[in-house]
Amino acid sequence: MKDIKQLSVNAIHNGTVIDHIPAQNLFKVITILGLDKINSKITFGTNLESQRMGRKAIIKIEDKFFEKDEINRIALVAPLAKLNIIREYEVVEKMLVEVPEEISGIVKCMNPKCVTNNEKVTPRFKVVDKKNVSLKCHYCEKITDQEHMEYL
Amino acid sequence: MKNRSLVSIDDLSKEEILKVLDLAEGFEKNPSQQILNGKVVATLFFEPSTRTRLSFESAVNRLGGRIIGFSEASSTSVSKGESLKDTILTVANYSDLIVMRHPIEGSARYASEVSGVPIINAGDGANQHPTQTLLDLYSIRKTQGKLDNLKIVMVGDLKYGRTVHSLLMAMSRFNTSFTFISPKELQMPLEYKMYLDKIGLKFKETSDLAENIKDADIVYMTRVQRERFSDPLEYEKVKNVYVLRNGMLQDTKPNMKVLHPLPRVNEIHTDVDDNPKAYYFPQALNGVYTRMAIMALILGLK
Ligand SMILES: [Zn+2]
Numbered sequence: 001m002k003d004i005k006q007l008s009v010n011a012i013h014n015g016t017v018i019d020h021i022p023a024q025n026l027f028k029v030i031t032i033l034g035l036d037k038i039n040s041k042i043t044f045g046t047n048l049e050s051q052r053m054g055r056k057a058i059i060k061i062e063d064k065f066f067e068k069d070e071i072n073r074i075a076l077v078a079p080l081a082k083l084n085i086i087r088e089y090e091v092v093e094k095m096l097v098e099v100p101e102e103i104s105g106i107v108k109c110m111n112p113k114c115v116t117n118n119e120k121v122t123p124r125f126k127v128v129d130k131k132n133v134s135l136k137c138h139y140c141e142k143i144t145d146q147e148h149m150e151y152l
Numbered sequence: 153m154k155n156r157s158l159v160s161i162d163d164l165s166k167e168e169i170l171k172v173l174d175l176a177e178g179f180e181k182n183p184s185q186q187i188l189n190g191k192v193v194a195t196l197f198f199e200p201s202t203r204t205r206l207s208f209e210s211a212v213n214r215l216g217g218r219i220i221g222f223s224e225a226s227s228t229s230v231s232k233g234e235s236l237k238d239t240i241l242t243v244a245n246y247s248d249l250i251v252m253r254h255p256i257e258g259s260a261r262y263a264s265e266v267s268g269v270p271i272i273n274a275g276d277g278a279n280q281h282p283t284q285t286l287l288d289l290y291s292i293r294k295t296q297g298k299l300d301n302l303k304i305v306m307v308g309d310l311k312y313g314r315t316v317h318s319l320l321m322a323m324s325r326f327n328t329s330f331t332f333i334s335p336k337e338l339q340m341p342l343e344y345k346m347y348l349d350k351i352g353l354k355f356k357e358t359s360d361l362a363e364n365i366k367d368a369d370i371v372y373m374t375r376v377q378r379e380r381f382s383d384p385l386e387y388e389k390v391k392n393v394y395v396l397r398n399g400m401l402q403d404t405k406p407n408m409k410v411l412h413p414l415p416r417v418n419e420i421h422t423d424v425d426d427n428p429k430a431y432y433f434p435q436a437l438n439g440v441y442t443r444m445a446i447m448a449l450i451l452g453l454k
Contacts, residue, residue, distance in 0.1 A: 113255075113277050114258050115261075120235065139259075
């Protein structure tokens with residue numbers, strides 16, 4: 001049954017399927033992975049029904065394979081995302097995202113007096129809580145919690 | 153510590169902290185050592201802080217070094233919109249060490265990443281001021297003969313006061329027992345209390361000053377500032393509650409000392425000044441020896 005649902009967006013030959021993205025974060029995932037800047041054939045579906053998460057989105061990218069570090073960048077916006085690696089129309093590998101120890105260049109520091117909000121400095125954080133993702137700024141040392149996360 | 157920047161007190165291990173204090177003790181005994189001869193120290197004060205700047209400049213001068221820099225940003229290219237990075241890269245060409253104070257939080261960490269010479273953070277907004285913490289530790293050890301197992305009472309603005317936060321973090325490595333005395337609006341933030349719980353250190357939180365300083369080894373006073381209160385009436389209510397008076401010191405321990413990062417407003421009554429337990433002016437002098445030690449270690453001269 002599951003497979004049939006996934007087919008609501010066309011199957012791909014070789015590439016990656018990212019499933020279980022919260023529908024409201026689809027475009028954040030696209031931006032974070034830079035999918036708006038690559039030449040691969042990409043199809044996506046959104047507002048698909050999901051028993052686990054209400055409304056989900058799914059992205060299929062032809063001829064694109066991700067490194068683990070690269071894919072973990074979406075952990076903040078799609079912590080439950082699942083990746084299927086496809087070769088010759090077959091799922092050859094599955095991957096889950098993992099919240100990394102450190103992140104940089106994805107989220108803004110919530111402290112308006114932070115140097116990252118006042119000079120051209122890429123924000124960097126240590127992940128201090130992986131479950132309720134909360135981030136400690138490498139520069140001003142203040143905590144940015146999920147509620148205040150703003151994406152770059 | 154050679155060639156390393158000092159941005160946050162957490163950058164130093166317990167051993168490194170003790171090394172700074174030992175060396176500062178040496179400078180107190182013999183303050184005129186010409187070890188900075190031929191060295192140029194830049195003091196970049198993007199916001200004015202006369203006290204801290206003079207303390208650093210006195211330390212450099214006594215050690216025979218030269219100083220370049222500015223005491224406020226308005227007369228420099230910074231006011232023309234130059235980026236912090238460009239200022240730091242330029243000044244790093246002219247100096248062996250940069251002492252920097254800046255109103256923006258995290259600016260010192262960033263400067264340490266772009267600078268070719270070490271940075272000493274002399275305060276970055278409400279974030280860190282590690283040389284203040286080191287001089288506090290020096291003052292505590294000098295007056296108590298040790299850092300371990302002391303009872304420290306912190307009074308005043310414990311919510312926004314970065315000096316008390318850094319001092320708490322540093323002293324928590326020495327099995328300190330803490331008492332926090334403040335108005336309700338200015339209590340010690342939860343994250344620090346949780347940290348003390350986590351490492352198993354006891355603390356007490358109260359609003360009564362006179363009663364709770366009797367068994368203290370150190371009473372650390374801070375300013376309660378009007379602008380911290382959203383309701384001016386609240387400020388009027390508490391502004392005279394957290395004032396230390398000479399009469400309160402009567403039943404305190406003989407070894408007890410009163411510390412304050414200065415400048416004070418009215419939170420320590422002037423009638424305390426002549427009491428031998430008042431230590432805030434010698435504390436400021438200790439800042440010179442401590443800063444001598446930090447600079448000597450970073451420049452690899454000791
Ligand atoms: Zn920050």
